[in-house]
Amino acid sequence: MGIFDSFFGKGKSKGDPLEIVEILPGLQLPRGIAEIWDQIETTRLPSIEINASPLENPISRKSTFGCYPIIPKGFPYPRDSDGGFLFPLAQIYCSELPALEGFPNSGYLQFYIAVENSDVYGLDFDDQQSQANFRVLYFEEDAVQNPETDFDFLSEIIHSDSSPVGKPYSLTFSLQKDYLGLGDVRGNENEKIISLIKEKYPNLADQFDEELWKKFSYSGHKMGGYAYFTQTDPREYKKGVKDFVLLFQMDTDQDIMWGDAGVGNFFIGYDDLTKKDFSKVLYNWDCH
Secondary structure (H helix, E strand, O other), X not given: OOHHHHHHOOOOOOOOOOOEEEEEOOEEEEHHHHOOHHHXXXXXXXXXXXXXXXXXXXXXXXXXXXXXXXXXXXXXXXEOOOOOEOEEEEEEEHHHOOOOOOOOOOOEEEEEEOOOOOOOOOOOOOOXXXXXXXXXXXXXXXXXXXXXXXXXXXXXXXXXXXXXXXXXXXXXXXXXXXXXXXXXXXXXXXXXXXHXXXXXXXXXXXXXXXXXXXXXXXXXXXXXXXXXXOOOOHHHOOOOOOOOEEEEEEEOEOOEOOOOOOEEEEEEOHHHHHOOOOOOOEEEEEOO
């Protein structure tokens, strides 16, 4: 018996379909949508929610946005195609992550983008996997036991007004569950589930649509699960990447701004993720 068979009686609907009912702790939906919760639940994907808190000092050995990175002493700092230093967008200290299948559980995963020589944050619209003007690096912890400490050359980039990140942040993580994934290419198959409720309540289709998009499109900073876009998922029209998973997403937030309230995403093939091979990551950002 499904969760809502016990609420409504098997195969029956009771009450106003717009009445709000609690599905799970913290998740409330109109009763009409709740009727198909058993089907919605089949679309569940685990994800990691990232919470960012301002830091005074851009130096940390932990997970950060906009801070000096932990790299091996003497390691060539990543540069853009014009030779300029890339901006250290994010560093994930993987030991701090909740367990998520396929993702590293140790080491440092880092994301860099061009900000000084690029007005599109290093995005190449023709080849979004070319890391000429962005970079994704990963270091096992034993590789950074003796990290670089001289970052005088990076002080202007860290404080650049051209970066989407306006101040340094520390990060905390929590494991979440995503459903439906509206706007994500992997959520397209889930549209047939939504059609069930629209067919049953055609006069309420617009209201249900609004509620579904509010609850099941996943903005915010995160890793894994379904991705969020202000425009279109690039995996839908680019060859060979439809099955790529969301590696990391940074959304517009307080003192974080991608263009006009946009969002940045990084995607990777699952096999490459499990091998910790970050050489073929797809980078995208869009805005309103």
